[in-house]
Amino acid sequence: MSDKIEMPKQVSPLKAHHMPIKWFQNDQNQQAALQAVTLREKTLLVGRVGIMMLACGTGAWRVRDAMNHIAWRLDLVCTADIGFTSIHYTCFDDNNSYTQILTLPASGVNTDRLQVLELFVQNFAKIKLSVPLQNIHARLDNIQNKPGNYQAIHVALAAALACASFIFLLGGGLPEMLCVFVGAGLGNYVRCKLSDFRITTLVGLALSVATACITYLLTFELLSQFFHIAHGHEAGYIGAMLFVIPGFPFITSFLDLSKLDMRSGLERLNFAIMITGVASLVGWLVALAVHLQPENFMPLGLSPLVLLLLRIPASFCGVFGFSIMFNSPKKMALAAACIGAVANPLRLELVDFTTLPPSTAAFIGALVAGILASLLNRFAGFPRISLTVPAIVIMVPGLFIYRAVYNIGINQIGTGALWLTHAILIILFLPLGLFVARVIFDRDWRHFN
Numbered sequence: 001m002s003d004k005i006e007m008p009k010q011v012s013p014l015k016a017h018h019m020p021i022k023w024f025q026n027d028q029n030q031q032a033a034l035q036a037v038t039l040r041e042k043t044l045l046v047g048r049v050g051i052m053m054l055a056c057g058t059g060a061w062r063v064r065d066a067m068n069h070i071a072w073r074l075d076l077v078c079t080a081d082i083g084f085t086s087i088h089y090t091c092f093d094d095n096n097s098y099t100q101i102l103t104l105p106a107s108g109v110n111t112d113r114l115q116v117l118e119l120f121v122q123n124f125a126k127i128k129l130s131v132p133l134q135n136i137h138a139r140l141d142n143i144q145n146k147p148g149n150y151q152a153i154h155v156a157l158a159a160a161l162a163c164a165s166f167i168f169l170l171g172g173g174l175p176e177m178l179c180v181f182v183g184a185g186l187g188n189y190v191r192c193k194l195s196d197f198r199i200t201t202l203v204g205l206a207l208s209v210a211t212a213c214i215t216y217l218l219t220f221e222l223l224s225q226f227f228h229i230a231h232g233h234e235a236g237y238i239g240a241m242l243f244v245i246p247g248f249p250f251i252t253s254f255l256d257l258s259k260l261d262m263r264s265g266l267e268r269l270n271f272a273i274m275i276t277g278v279a280s281l282v283g284w285l286v287a288l289a290v291h292l293q294p295e296n297f298m299p300l301g302l303s304p305l306v307l308l309l310l311r312i313p314a315s316f317c318g319v320f321g322f323s324i325m326f327n328s329p330k331k332m333a334l335a336a337a338c339i340g341a342v343a344n345p346l347r348l349e350l351v352d353f354t355t356l357p358p359s360t361a362a363f364i365g366a367l368v369a370g371i372l373a374s375l376l377n378r379f380a381g382f383p384r385i386s387l388t389v390p391a392i393v394i395m396v397p398g399l400f401i402y403r404a405v406y407n408i409g410i411n412q413i414g415t416g417a418l419w420l421t422h423a424i425l426i427i428l429f430l431p432l433g434l435f436v437a438r439v440i441f442d443r444d445w446r447h448f449n
Contacts, residue, residue: 018105023048024137034074034136035129042074043091043098045133048140050080050087051102053117057109058385059252060264063087066121073125084267106201107271109248111328111386116143118383148327152192155325159243160185162321165314167239169348170399171297175229176236179219183240187212188325202278209241209279213286216240235295237287238402243325244279246272247393252385254431260448280405287406294403304352311348315394316341323390332382333390339376340391343369347395359425363433366392370437384438392430397423
């Protein structure tokens with residue numbers, strides 16, 4: 001008689017693939033003052049501040065700076081290896097060391113929470129070491145659980161405003177702006193709802209971009225039936241998906257690379273390229289399905305002065321919309337919009353009326369944005385990155401990237417490579433302008449120690 005083999009009992013699946021961390025417990029140790037807790041508890045506090053900063057979308061330099069401030073107040077020395085969604089760090093006291101690894105389940109941007117965290121870090125030096133550790137974690141809980149400033153419908157309207165302004169700055173007219181407003185608004189609303197259900201990033205991205213492009217085309221067909229709009233206005237469908245431009249990863253990747261945070265910089269750059277590539281491919285597939293081509297926009301017939309006067313409010317509205325999408329408070333969004341209303345029209349005028357190549361004009365526009373953001377940072381206290389990224393996202397050549405992908409997809413390799421080269425040059429010069437501005441105005445940024 002053969003032996004009976006008992007199968008192991010099935011274990012119920014975990015509710016979360018990234019298991020949540022219980023930062024503190026209601027025991028006697030957690031009631032102890034900061035100065036009396038163990039090295040492990042101090043290290044955990046340092047890491048929690050760092051991972052919360054990283055979750056807001058800021059770069060490795062700012063995350064490490066925040067961790068250093070907390071560690072210094074706790075009489076620790078901290079060294080950290082920071083990536084896009086993870087931190088590997090070690091804290092040392094006089095006798096021992098403690099190492100931890102923390103990870104995020106997904107990336108995101110939250111400029112409001114970033115500002116609150118920066119204030120927490122700045123004020124941590126004033127906190128008495130007799131304060132119980134549990135009180136500190138309770139404050140961090142309040143920051144982490146703070147709800148967003150806007151509902152999904154508001155974020156959708158912000159995307160609609162930003163993309164409609166964006167398409168005008170690219171050369172589109174009123175029909176394109178109206179169709180983009182509807183398409184981008186509905187597309188970003190779908191993305192917000194999918195995010196609420198924790199749908200994985202690429203699936204949510206593909207569905208939202210497809211929704212935006214199809215909605216644009218349906219809106220265009222509806223307008224054509226009643227107002228007989230020329231078919232040349234179909235080219236504006238590209239603007240309906242510009243709300244997915246990964247501005248924060250793009251900009252912070254090059255800033256991290258400039259400070260030799262290679263791991264964080266390369267991971268952010270890869271993420272940005274992946275998002276941009278998937279969005280462009282989805283838009284390309286929709287275009288192939290309905291036989292659309294990325295043609296030039298129909299001429300607006302506006303004088304240079306009128307065009308300039310319209311570019312200023314369009315840049316303002318575009319940057320304001322992107323800031324709202326990043327959860328910026330209204331005052332911060334208005335400040336970023338004012339910067340964009342100066343820097344972006346300057347860039348466009350340099351392209352139109354000088355012999356400067358677009359990449360050089362982009363550098364000058366980003367430099368001006370960085371200078372203005374540094375000045376506002378001193379007087380208003382807004383984080384620089386929360387002002388500069390929305391201000392120059394509107395300068396990212398999303399149209400060039402899409403045309404590159406489209407032409408490469410139909411085997412027009414030479415044309416696609418030309419558009420891709422133009423796009424890469426502009427993308428490289430945008431963070432370079434911010435870097436130069438930061439070097440001028442931030443003494444700590446100028447040194448590697």
